[in-house]
Amino acid sequence: MTVTELYSKRQKRLHGEVVDVYTYDNIPKSLRIQIIYIWRDTLGKIGKSLGRNEDHAYKIIVSTLCREFGLFQLSHVNKYKYREYTSELENFFLEENKTDRVLDAIEISFKIIDKKTRGYQYLGRRDASERADRAINELNSRFKEHGIGFQFENGEIIRIDSELMHTEAVKPAIRLLNSKQYEGAQQEFLSAYDHYRHGKHKESLNDCLKAFESTMKAICEKQNWPYQSNDTAKSLIKICFERELVPTFWQQQLNSLRSILESSIPTGRNRLSAHGQGSNPTSIPDHLVGYMLHMTASTLVFLTKAEQELANKANQQVKK
Numbered sequence: 001m002t003v004t005e006l007y008s009k010r011q012k013r014l015h016g017e018v019v020d021v022y023t024y025d026n027i028p029k030s031l032r033i034q035i036i037y038i039w040r041d042t043l044g045k046i047g048k049s050l051g052r053n054e055d056h057a058y059k060i061i062v063s064t065l066c067r068e069f070g071l072f073q074l075s076h077v078n079k080y081k082y083r084e085y086t087s088e089l090e091n092f093f094l095e096e097n098k099t100d101r102v103l104d105a106i107e108i109s110f111k112i113i114d115k116k117t118r119g120y121q122y123l124g125r126r127d128a129s130e131r132a133d134r135a136i137n138e139l140n141s142r143f144k145e146h147g148i149g150f151q152f153e154n155g156e157i158i159r160i161d162s163e164l165m166h167t168e169a170v171k172p173a174i175r176l177l178n179s180k181q182y183e184g185a186q187q188e189f190l191s192a193y194d195h196y197r198h199g200k201h202k203e204s205l206n207d208c209l210k211a212f213e214s215t216m217k218a219i220c221e222k223q224n225w226p227y228q229s230n231d232t233a234k235s236l237i238k239i240c241f242e243r244e245l246v247p248t249f250w251q252q253q254l255n256s257l258r259s260i261l262e263s264s265i266p267t268g269r270n271r272l273s274a275h276g277q278g279s280n281p282t283s284i285p286d287h288l289v290g291y292m293l294h295m296t297a298s299t300l301v302f303l304t305k306a307e308q309e310l311a312n313k314a315n316q317q318v319k320k
Contacts, residue, residue, distance in 0.1 A: 022149030027102045031146045035106060036090055042113045042135050057116060058085035061109050107157040110139060114155060158193040161290040169297040176304040181222055185214035192293060201284040208296040209233060215300050216240055219307045245306050
């Protein structure tokens with residue numbers, strides 16, 4: 001399960017033919033076939049490890065998709081007399097025209113690969129986590145190779161607009177929020193990306209604000225700072241600055257950050273999505289929502305790292 005560096009790929013890079021603009025509305029057949037190879041390397045082994053037949057994991061995926069799509073079968077192309085889930089999923093995956101449904105199949109299948117494959121370690125397979133990581137890394141490499149603007153992160157397919165922003169802001173935000181204290185904030189942040197992927201821009205902005213507020217509430221709880229459960233972003237920001245989450249000698253230099261915390265995220269949500277639209281429906285540009293998501297991610301990284309630094313200083317003082 002590795003991505004081979006072919007001669008033709010190197011030549012494309014040399015000639016500047018590498019895709020550097022992401023697309024979102026079409027999953028090419030070559031990428032689908034490559035994903036099927038990853039499935040064959042992993043899903044069949046899951047059934048065997050559990051003492052089941054090879055298509056046990058495929059059956060879970062097919063049954064889930066059929067129920068959610070309201071279908072009895074994903075694909076009617078079946079040369080077997082009995083129902084063969086492996087070919088049913090693969091045929092559907094190669095033929096389906098709706099990109100969202102293709103992404104649904106990818107997300108569910110890699111959730112199973114991530115969860116079930118790592119479960120091998122309880123059966124004596126020490127390389128279980130590495131196998132799951134290799135499968136997920138190959139998927140994300142294939143997305144990037146084809147210029148498809150999605151990645152599988154933390155059990156979900158999320159949309160990305162900039163490789164730099166995704167690497168420097170989104171992935172660190174997901175990682176830093178991956179703890180029990182920030183569980184609500186993480187769910188809201190991932191939900192914002194899910195809404196963004198499905199074109200639900202207002203819902204995405206709402207969840208940006210929820211994640212922002214939930215992160216500050218979690219920080220207040222970790223630091224035992226009193227706050228009200230119905231406090232808004234503005235009130236929570238005030239608490240964080242009064243408690244010197246940002247050191248006093250930095251606050252003047254970070255006026256622009258404070259402006260973002262007090263205005264940009266709440267204002268973007270309040271003006272564009274939280275209130276009545278009037279007679280004409282409000283249209284939120286796609287690029288604006290992407291910007292707000294990245295700004296939210298950067299802010300969450302800043303806040304959580306600032307809290308870690310504050311906690312470390314407090315621990316050092318206690319030891320003294």
